[in-house]
Amino acid sequence: MNLSVQLAPKNKQGLLLTNPVMTASGTFGYGTEYSRLFDIQKLGAIVCKGTTLNHKDGNPQPRIVETASGLLNSIGLQNIGVNALIKEKAPLWASWQVPVIVNIAGETIDEYARIANELDGVAGIRAIEVNISCPNIKAGGAEFGANPKSAAEVTAAVKTATSLPVLVKLTINTSDIAEIAMAVAEAGADAISLINTLRGMAIDIIMRRPLLGNIIGGLSGPAIKPVALHMVYKVAGAVDVPVIGCGGITTASDAIEFIMAGASAVQVGTAIFTNPRAPLDILEGIEQFMKKEGIEDIAELVGAARY
Amino acid sequence: MSLEAGKIAKIAKPGQFLHIKIDDMPFLRRPFSLHRMYNSNIDIFYHVVGKGTQALSQKESGAKLDILGPLGNGFEIKEIKNQVLIGGGIGIAPLFALAEALVNTSTQICVIIGAKTKERLLCEEDFAKLGCKVQVATEDGTGGKKGMATDILKDILLSLPPTETILYSSGPNKMLAEVSRVANVASVSCQISLEETICCGVGACLGCVVKTATGYKRVCSEGPVFKSDEILLGS
Known part of the structure; x- marks a missing residue:
């Protein structure tokens, strides 16, 4: 049975995954946090916490609110910064079998390019995921992902700054996601991942104030899955680069739905908080499904439900 | 609620969580x-306060639970002569496991329990049975001394030499802030367990971060027990 997927066919280095199950940025730390709970080397890839040029403190508390079948977060990209990441995290990743992809976020196009440039050629880093979709920061983030022109500019700048494969992660807090996806692919993105969280909020009716310290946050979890699936379906039909599906994936059948909608790989995020082994359970479930359905190559399933 | 969890019990330390x-x-x-x-x-010891604890309280005897643990850093036990434990409300829960670990050391354990009313005073007898010296305070005066547990703490610390005393606390943030302040004034080493x-x-x-003197720290993995002087509560 062949589960491997190539996520950057046009890139010299390529991004070959042994299987299509990845972890979503922000939900899996730097990978090390989960390594004592299960064999993380079996994963297709790990996408690390969103990384900025300098370290970032993040947003005030509270940062987490549970909602119906979902989770609102307003972490605000708290992270150690790109230099600390290269010094403290990458050396360990270099000894790992599982590829690590670094998610990056900037406040300006120049910042994105500088971070990408710092990461270029660093052992242990296999690709970059450009975050133009974080709803939780004041400057940058989703601003760049909201219109095709700036999304393409960020993508082009990052591509120029690094020879690593470049994934671009999109927001759906925009008017036409297919248009953004096409602009990003045109600008050289090797693959597109979607979706990031949806903007949302919750209110404490006794205290009469928003529950999140940042007032608004990003909604994730099973609640957003149908929306994410539709967006993946839409984008996969608009671009010819690989699409990575993300948004509320909790079970193997969820993951297979995304693959059938046109995703070459999937990212598991919020489900990990409830079940840390969720990515592996999903991988095993995909294998069982393929066995049962007599499918030899995962590629046969990609886009299988497209009409 | 009692859980049979041999693997966890073997390595768990007071102050850690499930x-x-x-x-x-x-x-x-x-x-x-x-x-x-x-x-x-x-x-584990809990009050039913929301959907989670409500559902947990409905579990039947023998039910299986998915437990991740032990997680976090527990109390750092030091064999210092005077051990003072102060807990408010349900916050008393982790202090009992700590007291159980401390009774095997040659130290004096003093426990202060605070609650709003007498009905909400928890574990008073359990601590006494362990051999701890127990004092209680209620806000409405229905049990023990009327006032806050921290009022008793202030009195106790007056009679104890700071270098031979250590303080452990768990409870609402407002109480922990006052405990930290009192410990600081008295120059007593103090560990607090945070809830998030x-x-x-x-x-x-x-x-689950908390503000500290050196930036945000994660309650789940860098805590939940912290040295009181590094945490900026209520800011």
Whole structure:
């Protein structure tokens, strides 16, 4: 049975995954946090916490609110910064079998390019995921992902700054996601991942104030899955680069739905908080499904439900 | 509630916590401090306050639970002559496991329990049975001294030499802030156990942070027990 997927066919280095199950940025730390709970080397890839040029403190508390079948977060990209990441995290990743992809976020196009440039050629880093979709920061983030022109500019700048494969992660807090996806692919993105969280909020009716310290946050979890699936379906039909599906994936059948909608790989995020082994359970479930359905190559399933 | 969890009980330390998946709904796991540990059992102690604890309280004897743990850093036990434990409300829960660990050391254990009313005073007899010197305070004066547990703490610390005294506390943030302040004034070493909404439980999601003198720290993995002088409560 062949589960491997190539996520950057046009890139010299390529991004070959042994299987299509990845972890979503922000939900899996730097990978090390989960390594004592299960064999993380079996994963297709790990996408690390969103990384900025300098370290970032993040947003005030509270940062987490549970909602119906979902989770609102307003972490605000708290992270150690790109230099600390290269010094403290990458050396360990270099000894790992599982590829690590670094998610990056900037406040300006120049910042994105500088971070990408710092990461270029660093052992242990296999690709970059450009975050133009974080709803939780004041400057940058989703601003760049909201219109095709700036999304393409960020993508082009990052591509120029690094020879690593470049994934671009999109927001759906925009008017036409297919248009953004096409602009990003045109600008050289090797693959597109979607979706990031949806903007949302919750209110404490006794205290009469928003529950999140940042007032608004990003909604994730099973609640957003149908929306994410539709967006993946839409984008996969608009671009010819690989699409990575993300948004509320909790079970193997969820993951297979995304693959059938046109995703070459999937990212598991919020489900990990409830079940840390969720990515592996999903991988095993995909294998069982393929066995049962007599499918030899995962590629046969990609886009299988497209009409 | 008593849980049979041999593997966890073997390595768990007072102050650490268990992250329990109660049902498919609610969605996130819920953290519970270790209240008592004996043989392969761990007791947790909680009030029903929301959907999670409500669902947990409905579990039948013998039901299986998905438990992640032990997580976090527990209390750092030091064999200092005078051990003072101060807990408010349900915050008393982890202090009992700590007291059980301390009774094996040659120290004097003094426990101060605070609550709003007499009905809410918890574990008074259990601590006494262990051989701890117990004092209680209630806000409405229905049990023990009328006032706050920290009022008793102030009196006790007056009679104890700071270098031979250590303080451990768990309870509402308002109380912990006052305990930290009192400890600081008295120059007594103090550890506090913080309560937060815990999401991943392993330090990955950065949801449960607390402000410290050196930036945000994760309650789940760098805590839940912290040295009181590094935490900036209520800011």
